[in-house]
Amino acid sequence: MRKVYFDHNATTPVHPEVAAAVQPFLGDLFGNPSSIHWAGRDVRKAVEDARGEIASFYGCRPLEVVFTSSGTEADNLGVKGVAYRPGNAGKHIVTSRVEHPAIMNTCRFLETQGFRVTYVPVNRQGIVEPDAVRSAITKDTILVSVMAANNETGCIMPIEEIGAIARGAGVLMHTDAVQSTGKVPISWETLPVDLLAFSGHKVNGVKGAGGLLVRKGIELSPVLHGGHQERGRRGGTENVAGIVAMGKAFSVLSKSMGAEVAEVRRLRDAFERALYDRIPDLVLNGHPTLRLPNTVNLSFRFVEGEALLLNLDMMGIACSSGSACTSGSLEASPILMAMGADPIDSQGALRFSLGRGNTDEDVEYAVDAIGTVVNKLRAMSPLYHPREAI
Numbered sequence: 001m002r003k004v005y006f007d008h009n010a011t012t013p014v015h016p017e018v019a020a021a022v023q024p025f026l027g028d029l030f031g032n033p034s035s036i037h038w039a040g041r042d043v044r045k046a047v048e049d050a051r052g053e054i055a056s057f058y059g060c061r062p063l064e065v066v067f068t069s070s071g072t073e074a075d076n077l078g079v080k081g082v083a084y085r086p087g088n089a090g091k092h093i094v095t096s097r098v099e100h101p102a103i104m105n106t107c108r109f110l111e112t113q114g115f116r117v118t119y120v121p122v123n124r125q126g127i128v129e130p131d132a133v134r135s136a137i138t139k140d141t142i143l144v145s146v147m148a149a150n151n152e153t154g155c156i157m158p159i160e161e162i163g164a165i166a167r168g169a170g171v172l173m174h175t176d177a178v179q180s181t182g183k184v185p186i187s188w189e190t191l192p193v194d195l196l197a198f199s200g201h202k203v204n205g206v207k208g209a210g211g212l213l214v215r216k217g218i219e220l221s222p223v224l225h226g227g228h229q230e231r232g233r234r235g236g237t238e239n240v241a242g243i244v245a246m247g248k249a250f251s252v253l254s255k256s257m258g259a260e261v262a263e264v265r266r267l268r269d270a271f272e273r274a275l276y277d278r279i280p281d282l283v284l285n286g287h288p289t290l291r292l293p294n295t296v297n298l299s300f301r302f303v304e305g306e307a308l309l310l311n312l313d314m315m316g317i318a319c320s321s322g323s324a325c326t327s328g329s330l331e332a333s334p335i336l337m338a339m340g341a342d343p344i345d346s347q348g349a350l351r352f353s354l355g356r357g358n359t360d361e362d363v364e365y366a367v368d369a370i371g372t373v374v375n376k377l378r379a380m381s382p383l384y385h386p387r388e389a390i
């Protein structure tokens, strides 16, 4: 059976150059990067080279890169690191209603610790409006955290404008750039953002390594207390293989991101067009243009997303539904609900996210399979009345 992987926003395959770069660190290069003897020195150099590659990709200083175990930990460090630092003027945080759980649940936790959080809404197309952030900021606000792009819909947020508003108010700005990294250009030098989270496994690195960019001069309270690694900002022996992998993945991105993004966009657009041509009653969840070049989230009306997902899996197609199965009942994705989407339609929502390695043949096969399964499921649905039959 053909296998088609259209779930790159969940994770990406390891790039062959990344796999090769990691090999020596599973063998002879086993030292602890904090050791000053021979076994540690080469490993320290590899960690610092990786830091340099990541810094050069974003256009920041190597010292501004703090390695973490994941995008989730980087988000935790960004938000809690600001919340708990001494001398804050207030206890209020502004974020959005469509953040990844790494931010959402961190903010919810902070609410139990005496912080106040405002969750600003998004518009019908899933975009956070800068004015909503502006009006949420009070004199008590210490941090604005808005994602650079949403993982479910691919919506690209106006981070420059939101960052400028935060700066104007003297408030720090964090952005979760886990999904936008490698898909849209980011220039740290001109971006009015103080903290930026990324993750290796979303850019063809390996799972379990991420990082936070921390603008020079900003003090954070560590979340992991331990040794002096990462200049005291994150204790714990570094995940050397994961960091080396991330360094290589970013160096590959620096060389080939433009061409790869253009190709993925071409395939995504062809996929999306072919679905609209073939299948009636589709609803796009997200913005038509302010959207990651690899992502399309569609509601297949009169079909249950989970049923569609399972049927597609049986045909070798990997994609994702935002709905969570809670105690046997399917709940529509909170992200789509925050956008004001129809709750019934949202039950039939699927996210397709393309990436490196996908081909025209993948698109053709997937469109065919989706068309077939949707027809089959609709034929069984008591709710479905084809337009021509009405």
Ligand code: PLP
Binding pocket: 009, 010, 069, 070, 071, 072, 073, 075, 100, 102, 147, 149, 150, 151, 176, 178, 179, 199, 200, 201, 208, 209, 210
């Ligand atoms: N933020 C966003 C927007 C994500 O999509 C993800 C992963 O899906 C994360 C954070 C968490 O990253 P990690 O899987 O490295 O913890």
